[in-house]
Amino acid sequence: MAAPRLNAETKAIIAKLKDHAGRKLADAFTMPKEVYTSGAFHDLELSRVFEREWLCAGRAETLPKAGDFMTYRIGNQPVAIVRQKDGSLSAFSNVCRHRMMTLLEGKGSCRRIVCPYHAWTYDLDGSLIAAKHMEQTNRFDMAKVKLPKVRCEVWNGWIYITLNAKAPTPAMKLAALDEIIADYGAGDYVEVDTQEHVWQTNWKLLTENFMEGYHLPVTHRKTVGAYFPVEDTRFGEGEADDAFTFQWFTKTEDAPVGTAHKKNKRLKGDMRRTSVLGSVYPCHMFVLAPDHLWYLSLQPLGPGEVQIRYGLAFAPELMAEKKLAARITEAKTYLDATNEEDRGVVEGLYRGVQAPLAEPGPLSWLEKENLDFTRYLLRSVAS
Ligand code: FES
Ligand SMILES: [Fe+2]
Incomplete structure (x- = not known):
């Protein structure tokens, strides 16, 4: 906002x-x-x-496998935190790049992130990998569409996220x-x-x-x-x-x-x-x-x-x-x-x-x- x-x-x-x-x-x-x-x-x-602050979303050990996720909200910003294939944790805006539907709900596990509205599909790192019926749309380059990143760190087992690009780490x-x-x-x-x-x-x-x-x-x-x-x-x-x-x-x-x-x-x-x-x-x-x-x-x-x-x-x-x-x-x-x-x-x-x-x-x-x-x-x- x-x-x-x-x-x-x-x-x-x-x-x-x-x-x-x-x-x-x-x-x-x-x-x-x-x-x-x-x-x-x-x-x-x-x-x-x-x-502006780092906020605690939950515990890192609760997302052990690639595709495990949890959601959180920073003020009015929905955020998804997802365990990556390389074992790291990533957080990104949990809002679809199409008509801005919220994507994941609650906590769970997924292989891909599929929007519940028109099924635009994102890889676990937030890159768009599928969007049907977009071939007639000008200037639509799927490779350039990604969910915006949110900073994410683990401190004493707790997952911390922030929208503040300048905040010192936890x-x-x-x-x-x-x-x-x-x-x-x-x-x-x-x-x-x-x-x-x-x-x-x-x-x-x-x-x-x-x-x-x-x-x-x-x-x-x-x-x-x-x-x-x-x-x-x-x-x-x-x-x-x-x-x-x-x-x-x-x-x-x-x-x-x-x-x-x-x-x-x-x-x-x-x-x-x-x-x-x-x-x-x-x-x-x-x-x-x-x-x-x-x-x-x-x-x-x-x-x-x-x-x-x-x-x-x-x-x-x-x-x-x-x-x-x-x-x-x-x-x-x-x-x-x-x-x-x-x-x-x-x-x-x-x-x-x-x-x-x-x-x-x-x-x-x-x-x-x-x-x-x-x-x-x-x-x-x-x-
Ligand atoms: S709003 Fe997500 S696919 Fe349409
Ligand atoms: Fe109390």
């Missing part, structure tokens, strides 16, 4: 956001209501956040986070479940919800909030990073999940029961535990609606366990319940931020990352 120019509405919202972002944590507030509800602000986010941008999570070996974790959901909320309410642990002992007291001493939360030291925020949390000794398998030789001491809760801006969030990881990636559908891609992956030691199927079911049930708990609060928040009498309230020290995110959002939309 053409980059929207700032108008009076978005300028006023940015001015309020600036006031919030400039405060220290002890004086900080929840973001202004309009950042969650304004359609004009949402359009600005699509062009200044989503169309490896460069997330080098500091790489150091923090290196010992977990996340690139070797294997996805065992993935789901898509649409929730009635603003994408940022979900990002903010995921990044703070304050709600865990309350909203998630029956699931991930148990065995979780919230007072022990540790944040990284020094200045916040421009590209991500994170916290460590350590499970109690008796926690049934979130601790290292006896065959895990990568993690030592307390790290064997410590997880990293990471948020890569704008909307890739994960819990990386010694035995599993789960992550969310968000595709906003409007100010009040978001599509959620959710995945659960196991550390390699667990994949070798005899009772793998039972473990998957158990972990899935647990995380499905956690997600339902989160859906309840983030949809409730979206109803709340639209209330005429609602006002942003003060933040706790446990919501440091929400302030980091406010500052990130301001940097992105104001430039």
